[in-house]
Amino acid sequence: MSAKWIFFAALAFTSPALAQGYAGLGDDAGGFERVVPGKPLVFPQDFGAHPKFRTEWWYVTANLTDETGASYGVQWTLFRQASAPGEERQGWANQNVWMGHAAVTSASEHLFAETFARGGVGQAGVTAQPFRAWIDDWNFSAQDNAPPDSGLSRVKLSASGENFRYAFDLVADGPLVRQGDNGFSLKSDDGRASYYFSQPFYKIAGVLTLRGKEIKLSGRAWMDREWSTQYLAASQKGWDWFSLHFSGGEKLMLFRMRDTSGRDFRSGTWISADGATQKLDRDDIALTPLEQTPVAGRSVPTRWRLQVKSRGLDVETAPLNAASFMATSFPYWEGPIAFHGSQQGKGYLEMTGY
Template sequence: MGGDDVAGYLRADRPRAFRFPEDHGPHPGFRNEWWYVVGNVDSEAGRRFGFQITFFRVALTPDVPESLSAWATDHVWMAHLGVTDAGSGEHHAFERFARGAAGLSGADLDPFRVWLEDWRLIALEGNDFPWRLEAVEGNTGVDMVFEQRKPPVLQGDGGLSQKGAGEGNASYYYSMTRLDARGSLRIGDEVHEVSGSAWLDREWSTSALAEDQAGWDWFALQLDDDREVMYYRMRREDGSTDPYSKGLIVAPDGGSQLIRSEDVNLEVLRTWRSDTGRNYPVEWRLRLAPMDREFEIRAVHDAQEMNMTVRYWEGAVDVLEDGKPVGRGYVELAGY
């Protein structure tokens, strides 16, 4: 997300016009891009699960390689799959890599699809919703269909999300904050028919983090009153909150309101130390001035670390207000 290797790439340095469903597809010319879906679902027997799938495209060079080989590529792809069983407390995390060549991985339109080997996110017809996710690793996997409940919302300044100081330290960023999710989820010998709600994030950029930024705390909350809250806290190296932190409140009708860093008070109530030696927050108090509301956010299970090539915490959470459940969500903690 940082670094000086930006020569020859496009930059997120000004607002742009978004077009749907075309922007669901790839954006060549930018160094980084991802398709990210998280969700909270319940089985017919009342058992709760969380899931995450992310497909990352990373450019190796801004130039298309001059080679006749089918293996030549200017991109590498990485995908992460996470599944949390809230009842047992088990968290499963998997990772794959592939070059963007020989049909191993990629992204297309007409019809829409993103894939890494046999993990894939595809439109059932054309480019728009409904989409289907199929991702299985060993005896753990997700087979889910997503239906659109609300239109896309543009993050930041009309979709230009400035993450740090300096021109181009930004991403083009939109979200689909309420998707109906239905399908099956497998853990071990058990297959669970599940339904619930999911969230899609789409970003592409060439650089985003400034030199004094260490990482971020990202919250995606789906409230029972059909509102959604997204807030990301960009953390500086000294632990303070960067003023570029921001978010969005999405109304039941799909309208949205920007959240600025000065509108938010985020207090860590409890932390958890992983086997990798990292201390992650797992319980917070979130005060939002624009809503005049205060939420308590709790991990459904502490040990939801994605212990892979890049280590981070990504997990399902509950949202409470005055001690009563008012929603569910997902939290990502990077740079700890």
């Protein structure tokens, strides 16, 4: 789920003070369309943008290894935020602002980049068929040889920043996954929600250029796709989100929305190796911080115990690099993790609002 719901700094001149929740995402959003249960996801349309909603993102994380077995992580994200509801305006009158985040993580360093674009002028955007999401020269799009109706099954991914650039090919070997109740994902007890689906079954391979050195990498990637209008309750100040790839082929998504009342909202999805899903409710999930790390002047829980009672899961996570901090316009921690216990594997952790 991730730092997905960010109020862009570029919108500060059009937005009120960010008073509620992480990055103001508890603020009222009158005039935008609301997320409601029972509305089916439709493809390929839902690969594209949803301008009637206030915010959305296209989000990829990847756990990778080089030819020596050393581990790396890669992140690619495109966010859209609307400053006002209504039909999309043309040119510089367009009310959408786009933001991109890219990051590369190794055991010894974490590099990231951030870029902004205004909607309506071709600098950033998303098309559903053939699929393409871009900002400047960063791209997440259908592979050149992919059939026009292949959607997100064969895609390429590229981005660059200071001292890094990467280009990867991704091929799905499993189905899309609808999170929550058939794509309706609750985030609070009072009904805040998003539409949310994932592609957690990507195989990924390509080249990372890190400080001038080319490194061939391969591994597993996870794509999240989410959109909403009012995402947080006013008392929710941030979240902790996990995506896990098990060595046996299963997947797991878990999140905790931290609430100042002390009653955190927890949810998740168990994904079998064949793509079958089980929705996980609050009482089935335990997320326990084990170790705090001082990062960027704050204390962040970088080691966790994760439990899913219905599946007999009990694992402990460890970060590849505890300093995987995104010092972007609205800062957050995000990086690759490994886990061991009743099962083992790799994944990603994102934490906001600390």
